[in-house]
Amino acid sequence: MSEPTVQFRRLAEQIADHLRRRILLGELADGSILPTEDELLREFPVSKPSLREAMRILEAEGLLRVRRGKLGGAVVRRPNAANVAYTIGLVLGSQEVSLSDVGGALRQMEPACAALCAERVDRKRAVVPALRQLHAEAVDAADDLERAISASRRYHEALVAYCGNQTMIMLAGALETLWSAHEQGWSTQVSDHSIVPVDERLAVLEEHRQVIDAIDAGDARLAHDLAAAHLINAQHYPGSAGTVDPTMVRQRDH
Structure with a gap:
């Protein structure tokens, strides 16, 4: 595995870790919409692919549900x-x-x-x-x-x-x-x-x-x-x- 790929995965996992912790602590409320991609990129100065991979990690864990369309966004789902x-x-x-x-x-x-x-x-x-x-x-x-x-x-x-x-x-x-x-x-x-x-x-x-x-x-x-x-x-x-x-x-x- 190449070094850039390793770095990409590591950054994505770090962002996922941070957001997961905020969801579990209730700082991001159940049913709330995650900040937009642009807002998250200002908070986490990483590439769009790294951020999107972090979103996929959390979605696979059931902590986010991604909605498409005009009312789109990533909906927070606390574990239950x-x-x-x-x-x-x-x-x-x-x-x-x-x-x-x-x-x-x-x-x-x-x-x-x-x-x-x-x-x-x-x-x-x-x-x-x-x-x-x-x-x-x-x-x-x-x-x-x-x-x-x-x-x-x-x-x-x-x-x-x-x-x-x-x-x-x-x-x-x-x-x-x-x-x-x-x-x-x-x-x-x-x-x-x-x-x-x-x-x-x-x-x-x-x-x-x-x-x-x-x-x-x-x-x-x-x-x-x-x-x-x-x-x-x-x-x-x-x-x-x-x-x-x-x-x-x-x-x-x-």
């Missing part, structure tokens, strides 16, 4: 479970991993999150009210399959989001996002909503309520066991026999 879900989905999809494999991982991780929710000393204030609100919304939507599935998935995602362990929130949250994207994508394509009878939907929601009650009581073991039993019963829909498709996450994200 959806970003991680897309990256994991790419890896799993390339290996033709089945959705049932994702479900198996969730059957291990989500009950652990339920137990963590029950162990939180502030659960009655920071966890239970939010879960009960989501449960009420799901019950209200039970007669509409697409709305019911959307509401049910929000409950599962919240069970992870409120567990209090940041690593689990990111990892289990990414898997929840993957599963939700596929299940909700399937629900939008189903014309016969009787495929999942209303009484079956309500039975699923009753199991949700029991998990929430166990969390409210601070019974971590019961919350874990109820969540595990629920997933064994509920983690089935016709589309779950397929393989992971990362584009489903992007479609849901937009």
